[in-house]
Amino acid sequence: MIRKGASSNVMVFPESDYDNSAFGFSNGQYTFSHKAYGADRIRYSWNFGRNWTEWVTWEDTTFINSSLFDSSDNFWQGQHIIVQCKFCHCIHFHRR
Amino acid sequence: MFSNKAWQRHSCYRLGSDQYFNVPLEKALLGCMDDWNSLDHFDPTATSRRVFGHYLYLRSQYPVLQDGFDLVQRGNWTYDVQLPGSNGTATEKGLYSVSRSAIPNVQNLTGNSSDQVWMLYTNENTTKNYQFDCASPQWISTPFVSGTVVRNLMSPFENYTLADSLSSYFNDSKAPFQGCLANVSMDSYGFKVLVPATEWVPPRPALTKFTPGHDARIASDANGGNSTVAISIEFNTVMSCNGVTQALSLNMSSSGHGGNPTFDANSIQCGQVQNPDPTTIPGDVQSVWSWSATLQNVPDGILTLTLNNAPASDGRTTGVWPTLLNKYGGFTDPIIVQGCVVDPQRGF
Numbered sequence: 001m002i003r004k005g006a007s008s009n010v011m012v013f014p015e016s017d018y019d020n021s022a023f024g025f026s027n028g029q030y031t032f033s034h035k036a037y038g039a040d041r042i043r044y045s046w047n048f049g050r051n052w053t054e055w056v057t058w059e060d061t062t063f064i065n066s067s068l069f070d071s072s073d074n075f076w077q078g079q080h081i082i083v084q085c086k087f088c089h090c091i092h093f094h095r096r
Numbered sequence: 097m098f099s100n101k102a103w104q105r106h107s108c109y110r111l112g113s114d115q116y117f118n119v120p121l122e123k124a125l126l127g128c129m130d131d132w133n134s135l136d137h138f139d140p141t142a143t144s145r146r147v148f149g150h151y152l153y154l155r156s157q158y159p160v161l162q163d164g165f166d167l168v169q170r171g172n173w174t175y176d177v178q179l180p181g182s183n184g185t186a187t188e189k190g191l192y193s194v195s196r197s198a199i200p201n202v203q204n205l206t207g208n209s210s211d212q213v214w215m216l217y218t219n220e221n222t223t224k225n226y227q228f229d230c231a232s233p234q235w236i237s238t239p240f241v242s243g244t245v246v247r248n249l250m251s252p253f254e255n256y257t258l259a260d261s262l263s264s265y266f267n268d269s270k271a272p273f274q275g276c277l278a279n280v281s282m283d284s285y286g287f288k289v290l291v292p293a294t295e296w297v298p299p300r301p302a303l304t305k306f307t308p309g310h311d312a313r314i315a316s317d318a319n320g321g322n323s324t325v326a327i328s329i330e331f332n333t334v335m336s337c338n339g340v341t342q343a344l345s346l347n348m349s350s351s352g353h354g355g356n357p358t359f360d361a362n363s364i365q366c367g368q369v370q371n372p373d374p375t376t377i378p379g380d381v382q383s384v385w386s387w388s389a390t391l392q393n394v395p396d397g398i399l400t401l402t403l404n405n406a407p408a409s410d411g412r413t414t415g416v417w418p419t420l421l422n423k424y425g426g427f428t429d430p431i432i433v434q435g436c437v438v439d440p441q442r443g444f
Contacts, residue, residue, distance in 0.1 A: 001136065004314040004325065005396040012313050012396075014101045014134060037351045038397030058351045087349055087398050 003038060011038040011085065023081065030064040032083060039085030046081050047074060055086070099311060104134035117181025139310035141303050147379045153300050154249055154289070159205035160213045161289075164196040166203075170214075170237055173226060191218045191226055191282060195239040212239040214246070216280065217287035230261050230276035238275040240292060241265045246275075247293040251381040255293055256280070286378045298333075301408040304383040305330040305373065306401075316396050323395070324360075328388035330369055332381045334409045337366035340387045343406035343414075346399060354395020363390035 005012035008019065024031040034042065041055045046068040062083075069079045107127025113119045127133050139145070155162040174190030195214045198205045218224065228234040240246060242260045247253060258275030265272045280288075307328040308314065314325060329340070341364055348356050365388045372382040391399075405413040 001310060001398065001400045002308060002312045002314060002325065002327075003398050004316050004394055006317040007315055008317075009396060011398065013315070014099075034351070037353050037395070038349050039351055040349055060352075 005037055006035065008035050009037055011036040011087065023079075025079075028066060030066055030069070030079065032062040032064060032081065034058070034060060034062065034083070034085070036085045039087055041087075042083060042085045044081050044083045046079075047071070048080065049082055052084075058085075098138070099134060099136040101134045103137075104128055104131065107133045117179075135313075136311040139306075141306050141310065143375075143377055143380050146302060146304065146381075147377065149302065150250075150299055150379070150381075157207075157297050158213060158249075158291070159207045160196050160198060160211070163203065163205060164198050164213070166197045166199045168195045168197075168239070169193075170195055170239070173228075173234065173236075189219055191216065191220075191224075193236065197239070212291075214239050214290045215287065216282065216290070218282040219285060220282065221284050223281060223283050223286075225279070225281045227279040230259050230278055235261055236277040236280065237261065237263070238277055238290075240275040242271075242273040242275045244275050245293040246290040247296040249289040249291060249296065250287065250379050251299075251375070253296075253298075256290070283378060298412075299381065301331060301333040301335060301406070301412055301414045303329060303403070303414070304332050304381065307388075323354075323393050325357075325391045325394050325399075326388070327391060327401070328386055329403070330372070330383035330386045331408075332384055333412075334368075334385045335366075335387065336407045336409055337364070337387065339407035340366070340403070341389075343404050345402050345404065346391075347402065348395065348397060348399050350395040350397030353397070355393055357391045357394040357399065360390045360392050364388070 003012040007013055008016050010016045019035070022033045022035060024033065032044065036042075040058050042058060042062065043053045043055045044062065044064070045052045046064070064081065105128060107124070107130070109121055109124040109127070112121075123130070170193040172190060172192045174188050174192070176186040176188055178184070179187050193214070193216050195212050197212045226236065228236055238244075238246070238258055240258055242258055242265070244258045245255050246258060247255050256277055259278050260271075260273045261276035263274040264270060265274045282288075305328075307330075308325070316322070329344075341359070346357055348354075367386065369383040369386050372384070375382055403414060407413050
């Protein structure tokens with residue numbers, strides 16, 4: 001197994017785990033632009049890991065509901081998400 | 097262990113030991129600075145895994161190694177030393193000899209070498225030679241008859257011809273005599289598993305090394321968007337070049353970006369390994385033969401290579417053991433979950 005990718009790809013370089021440029025906001029819509037090519041499932045948390053979304057199939061851009069950031073439980077300022085991704089390895093064996 | 101940064105972060109031991117005198121912590125002291133610790137550890141070419149794979153193969157070939165209950169201590173050529181910090185407790189060092197067989201009239205084992213397997217092992221940390229006159233009280237006895245050629249099932253697979261001893265093989269005071277090993281050299285912490293050469297089986301064809309390395313990380317922005325990756329696989333046995341090419345399959349996970357990599361057919365090279373890596377633990381084997389190629393059109397992502405029953409030049413195959421990654425057999429397993437991206441915006 002080898003992994004190839006840009007230095008910002010956290011699947012390849014796990015130290016690249018802090019990235020403001022991926023989290024966008026435009027016309028009232030929060031977006032997250034994924035860079036971890038190689039992952040096939042992703043999920044995110046909008047409250048520092050207390051709640052997570054379901055694992056979903058890879059998408060280049062995730063659209064995030066802005067109401068998630070409006071909760072009165074969010075005692076911090078600003079918006080913050082943690083994104084996780086994973087790679088499910090499948091091997092097929094054959095008998096001849 | 098799957099790839100995880102936590103293994104690395106926890107890997108700088110700082111406490112020392114009260115119990116063990118001058119314990120050689122070495123790598124444990126600096127592990128948090130060694131990026132290897134955060135890589136996937138299911139490396140099919142890992143030294144210890146290959147050696148244990150060979151043990152298991154030998155057990156499958158020699159019923160005595162699998163099930164023989166009759167363990168006989170044949171002798172030891174040892175002495176006691178006082179190691180620093182051991183508070184008067186002596187440590188025995190030297191050469192030991194044991195043999196294994198089925199318990200007669202109790203066990204009935206069939207198959208290769210169903211009679212006796214003879215083992216020599218040492219806890220000396222230097223290479224030592226043991227040479228004793230076969231007529232002396234110190235002679236190295238064997239479970240085999242004089243004149244037998246015995247062969248080591250472990251690397252380097254060498255032969256010894258057993259000499260006459262003064263001990264009658266059938267306990268009737270006449271020839272044939274019990275076999276004597278007149279001279280043997282034991283490597284540091286080395287061991288030998290000896291059977292009659294007529295019952296010897298070669299090791300299974302197996303991988304010995306993968307380049308650029310299991311779970312290697314390749315930066316694609318550093319090399320100008322280059323989409324080629326050179327790989328090589330080394331083996332303990334001369335393999336079929338075409339056979340390896342056909343047995344190797346690629347599985348690319350690239351999140352929908354880019355296509356599937358292919359071999360550059362003109363880049364495939366096979367041949368003898370000229371300067372194999374030295375072995376690092378007793379029982380390990382060196383590379384003999386290598387297959388190399390250039391992969392084209394490799395997109396960013398995770399590439400898994402699988403070798404399925406690659407044939408050796410004599411037709412034997414690697415079996416299911418050596419796959420380049422992976423692991424517990426034919427099921428789907430999620431192996432990598434990493435905290436990926438923490439991303440605050442506007443404040444905090």
